[in-house]
Amino acid sequence: MIRLLFLVGLLVVMLASPAAAHDVKAGADLRIAQTIAGAELTLVIKATTRVPGPLRVEVIGFPSAPTLDLRLRSVTDGRVVTGAVAPGRPAQLRVEETGPHELTVGAGGESAVIPFRVLVDRGSGWEFLIYGGLFVAGLLLVGGLLTGAFNRRGRSAFVVTAVASVGLAVAALIVILDPWLPARSPDGAEPRPTDTMIGRPYVQRVVTTVPAAPAAGQEFVARVELFDGSTGRPVDDLTIHHEAMAHLVVTSEDGRYFRHVHPLRTAPGRLEVRLRADRPGRYLTYVELERTDSGGQLLTGSFTVTGSPTLSPDPAIQDTAAGTVTVMPAAPQAGRAATVEVATSGTPRPWLGMAGHLIVRGADGEFLGHVHEMGTPGNRLRFTFSFPAPGRYLAWAQYATDRGITTVPFTVEVPR
Ligand SMILES: [Cu+2]
Structure with a gap:
């Protein structure tokens, strides 16, 4: 009886844990920056959990974005659905099947064709063992109870309990080992060669x-x-x-x-x-x-x-007040890490997956470097950058706020 109670207890624990271990991961959102109709924006194709179903598309403007015409085409069967998206007004496009699709985005006489795949997570594929094990255990538990009730000799009850324990053990093992078991590729994924380390030509x-x-x-x-x-x-x-x-x-x-x-x-x-x-x-x-x-x-x-200079100042560069950029040490050594700190006007919000970008060009244009902000709290961006050789460098720190993208130009002299 004690053994039986123990098994019931274990069963309750086991039934609770698979749900936690097998969250349906519906894949990550697809975020694509586009420069279209004079606007800088990020198109977000939300992850899908079920197909057929709606595919949600959003747009984030830096600082604003025009209304984008959308045309979603399934490469598999050529089916087309259309819609429109603007900041705060997401689009819902009906998707009939997983696999390759093309999203055409249009605004201001320009358009982009974005190929992507609709993927739906199929889980690890080991669930059948977990639920199979639990099912066998549950079935035999009932059987064991009945056998125990009608059979005075405990032998067959022992066998039934033993088999039930094996079922539970298999289920438990799979739950525990799940993170290390090979994952199945999601439904709709591109077939891949087994050796993906070869790479492709430049x-x-x-x-x-x-x-x-x-x-x-x-x-x-x-x-x-x-x-x-x-x-x-x-x-x-x-x-x-x-x-x-x-x-x-x-x-x-x-x-x-x-x-x-x-x-x-x-x-x-x-x-x-x-x-x-x-x-x-x-x-x-x-x-x-x-x-x-x-x-x-x-x-x-x-x-x-060609031609002659026009007098319009470059609108892309917002030359904020001097003193917003601090390079430490002030005369960085070639090949050694230097810190570049930028005081921002406004709180930075993620752009291209980062709080800030630092682009550094050699004066002659032969070198270009690009690093990201390290995750500094507050209205500051901090970058670590190693200038490769002595010389003069042109640099631009970039970040996004609610007012759009700010570009802070500065120069750095790396002594011999
Ligand atoms: Cu970029």
């Missing part, structure tokens, strides 16, 4: 502008075309890296012009963004991206702006 890029020689003060398109270093075919397997398909930094040679934008995918292997430069001269481009299974890459290029 991307080769061509940065062009449309028109080929843009004039100062006029809008133009900066186009990044990505080719596989081995096959020469368009590269269309970019993974989301720091919440964007690609980060494009454009600076004038003297550093007075600075843009950090997130180009739109207009075709396989092609990314485009609209820009305007106020002065003629050579402009340097840096593209940060990541191919699936292959790590991050920094691609450099340049283009030339």
Whole structure:
């Protein structure tokens, strides 16, 4: 009887624990920064828990975003649903099945086609053993009770209890071992080779502008075309890296012009963004991206702006009051970690997954570094940066507040 009570107690404990150990993880939200219709925004495709069902899409503006027209197409069966999203007005797009989809986002005559996969977590796949074990144990417990009641000799009751214990033990073992058991890929996931450590060739890029020689003060398109270093075919397997398909930094040679934008995918292997430069001269481009299974890459290029200077000051740079940036030590040593502290105007909110970004360029443009804020509380950003060699560096600290994105330019002299 004592043994029986113990088993019932164990059963109650066991029944309570699988629910806690098997939260249905519906995957993470997909966050993609886009520069569209002159706005900097983050598109959020929320995680799905059931398909067929609604797919929720949200948009966060820095500081504001236009209404975006959405068109969701299932690559599997070509089914299309449409909708619109604006800040505070999420869209619900009906999804019929898991797997590859394309979300076309349009505003102000521009559009991006974002490929992604609708995934639904299938659990670890070991639940059947847990629930099977519990089911057998429960069944035999009842059997054991009956056997015990009608059979004076305890032998068969002992056997039944033993089998019930084995059922419980299997269930308990699986619950305990669950974190180490191989996880099943979610429903709708891309079939993957077993060896994912091989990586893919580097991307080769061509940065062009449309028109080929843009004039100062006029809008133009900066186009990044990505080719596989081995096959020469368009590269269309970019993974989301720091919440964007690609980060494009454009600076004038003297550093007075600075843009950090997130180009739109207009075709396989092609990314485009609209820009305007106020002065003629050579402009340097840096593209940060990541191919699936292959790590991050920094691609450099340049283009030339013609014409004569326009007098408009660069609106992207908010030159806040002097003294907001402190470099410690004031004369950093090459190869040694230095601390850069930025006093922010307003409380920073996450942008591209971080509270702050620090982009550092060598005066000649040969070097570009990019680090993130370390998680400093209050209205301060603190970065650790190692300048690679003596020389003059142009730097821009960036952060987002409710008023939009603030860029703080400064220079650092690294002595010999
Ligand atoms: Cu970026």
